[in-house]
Amino acid sequence: MYQNTRQNVGCFFSKLSIFRTTSNQRMTDQIYMKRCIELAKKALGKTYPNPLVGSVIVYQDTIIGEGYHHKAGENHAEINAINSVKNKDLLKESTIYVSLEPCAHYGKTGPCANKIVEIGFKKVVIGTLDSHEKVNGKGKEILEKAGIEVVSGILEKECQELNKRFFTFHQQKRPYIILKWAQSNDGFLDKDFKPTSISNSLSKQFVHTLRSEEHAILIGTKTALTDNASLTTREIVGRNPVRILIDFDLKVPHDFKIFSNEAPTLVFNSLKNSEEGHVKFIKIEKENFLDQFMQKLFEEQIQSVIIEGGSFTLTEFIKAGIWDEAVIIKNENLNLIHGTKAPEFEFELEKEMQLRDNLLYFYRNNQK
Numbered sequence: 001m002y003q004n005t006r007q008n009v010g011c012f013f014s015k016l017s018i019f020r021t022t023s024n025q026r027m028t029d030q031i032y033m034k035r036c037i038e039l040a041k042k043a044l045g046k047t048y049p050n051p052l053v054g055s056v057i058v059y060q061d062t063i064i065g066e067g068y069h070h071k072a073g074e075n076h077a078e079i080n081a082i083n084s085v086k087n088k089d090l091l092k093e094s095t096i097y098v099s100l101e102p103c104a105h106y107g108k109t110g111p112c113a114n115k116i117v118e119i120g121f122k123k124v125v126i127g128t129l130d131s132h133e134k135v136n137g138k139g140k141e142i143l144e145k146a147g148i149e150v151v152s153g154i155l156e157k158e159c160q161e162l163n164k165r166f167f168t169f170h171q172q173k174r175p176y177i178i179l180k181w182a183q184s185n186d187g188f189l190d191k192d193f194k195p196t197s198i199s200n201s202l203s204k205q206f207v208h209t210l211r212s213e214e215h216a217i218l219i220g221t222k223t224a225l226t227d228n229a230s231l232t233t234r235e236i237v238g239r240n241p242v243r244i245l246i247d248f249d250l251k252v253p254h255d256f257k258i259f260s261n262e263a264p265t266l267v268f269n270s271l272k273n274s275e276e277g278h279v280k281f282i283k284i285e286k287e288n289f290l291d292q293f294m295q296k297l298f299e300e301q302i303q304s305v306i307i308e309g310g311s312f313t314l315t316e317f318i319k320a321g322i323w324d325e326a327v328i329i330k331n332e333n334l335n336l337i338h339g340t341k342a343p344e345f346e347f348e349l350e351k352e353m354q355l356r357d358n359l360l361y362f363y364r365n366n367q368k
């Protein structure tokens with residue numbers, strides 16, 4: 001009996017130590033995965049239509065290589081991480097961490113899963129599987145079939161959040177939609193229907209950063225006509241998003257800033273289909289507009305859109321429930337009394353931020 005108890009206690013402690021080792025390993029994996037996410041984010045806004053991916057290579061608890069995907073057409077994260085390792089002899093004894101499942105298809109570069117097998121890594125740790133139809137578990141399968149130990153789902157939620165645009169695009173066959181506007185204390189977008197500066201210079205820089213992170217930016221006809229908006233990221237260093245204009249009757253004159261050669265522009269209209277330099281006109285019916293629009297943006301491979309207004313355009317998306325995030329900038333010291341009313345928007349606040357006298361409210365659509 002005493003012997004049995006000792007055996008049971010021994011068994012309990014050995015199970016506990018296995019549990020401790022596994023949970024320690026999981027915590028270690030999370031630390032390296034966090035670094036993969038950090039690396040991937042360096043290319044935020046620059047990889048379209050590709051996802052953001054980061055990778056680190058670990059040999060005996062030391063990072064010996066790091067890489068991330070910089071731009072579509074260039075090396076994938078894993079390849080950049082492998083290339084960064086000085087002593088390639090260590091690779092066979094190393095673990096490669098990657099925030100997204102290694103690819104299994106021939107795109108502009110060869111499959112990373114094959115490269116990992118060819119090198120013969122000891123272990124692969126994956127953040128999240130890739131729902132892109134060309135990968136979707138196939139990368140993991142290649143690795144496992146080659147006898148490599150694969151662990152997946154490390155910081156899975158964070159890795160999915162990292163590629164929220166990419167996943168929404170492939171799973172829902174539409175771009176990730178962010179609504180954004182600035183309103184006065186009394187709820188107006190402008191004074192007397194004329195362009196009005198509501199946000200301060202810090203918010204403006206913040207908005208230009210948001211613009212640089214998204215694939216495209218959208219405005220409606222009236223905003224283009226009233227504001228002569230350029231929709232660039234000139235307040236910061238960052239890429240200009242693709243500009244999208246809804247202009248059924250092609251009312252916006254060709255010499256307006258939205259047609260400048262600083263970025264490509266897509267004009268959704270009811271008159272013509274044509275490509276004129278960096279401006280593409282896409283014909284669309286008014287009926288059932290939003291569904292058709294989402295489909296056409298999917299065909300154009302637009303992965304995310306920040307919608308900057310005006311009120312009519314924003315409200316159409318809010319009413320249809322087609323949005324993923326919203327950012328509202330409020331200037332509480334400004335009353336405009338008369339003008340374009342801000343969209344009606346009553347959703348649960350996720351977080352807020354203060355930039356001098358501007359309050360920024362952030363929302364996420366949980367009702368999709």
Ligand SMILES: NC(=O)C1=CN([C@@H]2O[C@H](COP(=O)(O)OP(=O)(O)OC[C@H]3O[C@@H](n4cnc5c(N)ncnc54)[C@H](OP(=O)(O)O)[C@@H]3O)[C@@H](O)[C@H]2O)C=CC1
Nearest residue numbers: 181182189193220221222223226308309310311312313316
């Ligand atoms: N403070 C802020 O953050 C912002 C302020 N503004 C201000 O807002 C004002 C303009 O806003 P608003 O008057 O609401 O106009 P919009 O800029 O939203 O333009 C509305 C027009 O766009 C076309 N359109 C857009 N979406 C759709 C759709 N889903 N279906 C059909 N047609 C569509 C229609 O054109 P058509 O009638 O030709 O068919 C519609 O009349 C401006 O004064 C501007 O300065 C604008 C943006 C942001």
Ligand SMILES: Nc1c(N[C@@H]2O[C@H](COP(=O)(O)O)[C@@H](O)[C@H]2O)[nH]c(=O)[nH]c1=O
Nearest residue numbers: 182196197198199227229230231232308
């Ligand atoms: N007035 C206003 C905004 N207006 C938005 O910015 C667009 C102009 O962009 P750009 O031509 O690049 O300066 C304009 O058409 C409208 O969509 N945005 C804000 O953050 N705060 C503001 O106070």
Ligand SMILES: [Zn+2]
Nearest residue numbers: 076103111112
């Ligand atoms: Zn790859």
